[in-house]
Amino acid sequence: MPILSVSNLNAYYDKLEVLHNVSLKIEKGERVAVLGPNGAGKTTLLKAICGLVSYKGDIEFKGFNLNRLKPYERIKRGIAICPEGRRIFSRLSVEDNLSIVNRDTNLAYELFPQLRSKRREKAKNLSGGEQQMLAIARALLLKPELLLLDEPSMGLAPIVVESLAEVINSISKDVSILMVEQNMQLASDIAERCYILSSGRITYEGCIDEIDIKAYFK
Numbered sequence: 001m002p003i004l005s006v007s008n009l010n011a012y013y014d015k016l017e018v019l020h021n022v023s024l025k026i027e028k029g030e031r032v033a034v035l036g037p038n039g040a041g042k043t044t045l046l047k048a049i050c051g052l053v054s055y056k057g058d059i060e061f062k063g064f065n066l067n068r069l070k071p072y073e074r075i076k077r078g079i080a081i082c083p084e085g086r087r088i089f090s091r092l093s094v095e096d097n098l099s100i101v102n103r104d105t106n107l108a109y110e111l112f113p114q115l116r117s118k119r120r121e122k123a124k125n126l127s128g129g130e131q132q133m134l135a136i137a138r139a140l141l142l143k144p145e146l147l148l149l150d151e152p153s154m155g156l157a158p159i160v161v162e163s164l165a166e167v168i169n170s171i172s173k174d175v176s177i178l179m180v181e182q183n184m185q186l187a188s189d190i191a192e193r194c195y196i197l198s199s200g201r202i203t204y205e206g207c208i209d210e211i212d213i214k215a216y217f218k
């Protein structure tokens with residue numbers, strides 16, 4: 001049974017439909033990327049999975065239909081999101097950002113040792129890459145079975161993106177990952193399989209190494 005199954009999803013902002021008949025599946029332990037240009041509907045897809053936009057269709061997590069569940073109930077079942085733009089509390093320390101979610105912050109520092117030495121530092125004083133690590137660490141402290149990552153590479157220099165790929169690859173394979181990205185390098189470093197979302201529709205599904213980049217930008 002897939003850990004996540006999205007079937008015939010249409011998502012809406014008021015009456016505006018921005019996702020059209022989107023279906024995708026993620027197996028347990030799998031790392032899957034959704035690629036697509038600005039405005040394709042990538043963030044909206046993650047919001048729908050979290051119950052943050054209205055939608056028609058079915059979203060199942062471990063065989064359980066989430067449609068009637070509120071966002072916090074979805075989190076309790078094991079879904080965590082690392083949102084677009086990170087959304088960390090910039091004036092709080094690293095430690096406080098983490099302990100809001102889970103008083104036992106050790107797991108975060110074991111995964112990201114770089115954060116340990118900055119635990120008393122205000123989050124706004126971290127580099128972009130460290131802030132992204134903090135946002136991912138915070139999501140992982142919820143001990144999710146499915147981690148949703150919204151453009152983790154955003155605003156980061158290529159070399160930082162490389163080290164971010166290492167960090168994400170070091171996350172336990174018990175955590176399945178659905179990542180939306182525009183950075184092909186990061187996506188192919190992490191995901192085995194991908195979907196391309198274009199103007200709210202899935203236009204490709206398959207192995208990430210076989211993608212024709214021109215088709216991706218059509």
Ligand SMILES: Nc1ncnc2c1ncn2[C@@H]1O[C@H](COP(=O)(O)OP(=O)(O)OP(=O)(O)O)[C@@H](O)[C@H]1O
Pocket residue numbers: 013016018036037038039040041042043044045084182
């Ligand atoms: N709060 C909103 N109200 C109305 N329309 C919205 C809202 N948020 C997004 N949209 C529209 O929905 C469509 C999909 O947006 P979405 O943010 O999901 O795209 P995206 O693929 O994440 O883009 P990006 O790569 O720029 O983050 C766009 O046309 C956008 O204008």
Ligand SMILES: [Mg+2]
Pocket residue numbers: 042043044084150151
């Ligand atoms: Mg987005």
